[in-house]
Amino acid sequence: MIDPSTTVLEARQVTKTYPGDVQAVAGVDLTLQRGQLLALAGTSGCGKTTMLKLINRLEETSGGSILYEGADIATLDAVQLRRSMGWVMQGDGLFPHYTVAENVAIVPRLLGWDAAVIDARVREMLDLVRLDTHEFADRYPDALSGGQRQRVGFARALAGKPDLLLMDEPFGALDPITRDGLQQDFMALQARLGFSALMVTHDMAEALIMADTVAVMRAGLIVQQGTPAQLLHSPADDYVADLLETPRRQMRRIAELEA
Numbered sequence: 077m078i079d080p081s082t083t084v085l086e087a088r089q090v091t092k093t094y095p096g097d098v099q100a101v102a103g104v105d106l107t108l109q110r111g112q113l114l115a116l117a118g119t120s121g122c123g124k125t126t127m128l129k130l131i132n133r134l135e136e137t138s139g140g141s142i143l144y145e146g147a148d149i150a151t152l153d154a155v156q157l158r159r160s161m162g163w164v165m166q167g168d169g170l171f172p173h174y175t176v177a178e179n180v181a182i183v184p185r186l187l188g189w190d191a192a193v194i195d196a197r198v199r200e201m202l203d204l205v206r207l208d209t210h211e212f213a214d215r216y217p218d219a220l221s222g223g224q225r226q227r228v229g230f231a232r233a234l235a236g237k238p239d240l241l242l243m244d245e246p247f248g249a250l251d252p253i254t255r256d257g258l259q260q261d262f263m264a265l266q267a268r269l270g271f272s273a274l275m276v277t278h279d280m281a282e283a284l285i286m287a288d289t290v291a292v293m294r295a296g297l298i299v300q301q302g303t304p305a306q307l308l309h310s311p312a313d314d315y316v317a318d319l320l321e322t323p324r325r326q327m328r329r330i331a332e333l334e335a
Contacts, residue, residue: 082110084240084272090140092126100126102296113273115287117280123296124276128242132158162233166245168225170217176228177213183236201231223254243275281323292316
């Protein structure tokens with residue numbers, strides 16, 4: 077059984093400064109509990125994706141610390157750290173010269189799993205993301221639709237049995253119907269497998285619908301963190317209120333049409 081009181085990821089006063097004294101992250105505190113989805117939301121350039129890259133050490137912090145499963149990531153081997161986390165990006169990031177099965181098998185192969193175990197895991201993951209193994213395993217990414225490619229991206233990210241999935245605008249390139257279906261499937265998959273997830277999104281409606289907790293960033297800082305209900309009922313400032321206005325306006329318009 078998943079213990080939601082267990083902390084999987086913790087950021088303590090994390091900063092990132094680039095040459096020219098450009099501060100992308102300016103003292104971020106975050107906590108992600110096991111089995112939950114935390115959404116990092118905000119406008120472009122607020123530091124969301126930089127924060128994601130700091131967590132798996134694609135970028136190194138300038139200050140503060142990040143703990144993963146209780147260990148300071150600065151003390152861990154960066155390559156092994158990345159292999160212990162899943163990564164899903166906008167546009168799927170599949171290797172075009174690998175088949176679907178080969179893409180999904182990448183991390184298990186790097187982890188040194190037995191070939192038979194890898195084959196079984198690939199079949200299992202394709203089944204979980206609702207892609208028939210016989211139909212899709214030997215296809216190449218250019219023969220898939222956008223939604224199918226993103227499903228393969230999720231299968232690949234989860235194939236190594238990570239405790240944490242990092243997602244950078246994973247649904248942003250999809251059409252609305254495909255996007256909604258994949259969001260619903262993802263939430264069902266998380267509930268079934270119990271992994272934790274940190275998702276970057278500029279879409280506040282997506283954050284409200286999917287996340288257990290939403291952290292709103294502006295200029296490298298988290299200006300409010302709470303449940304979707306807490307943000308909707310008590311936005312911290314005009315910036316948060318403005319971000320919430322788009323989904324509010326959409327809901328009002330739909331209500332008017334249904335009246």
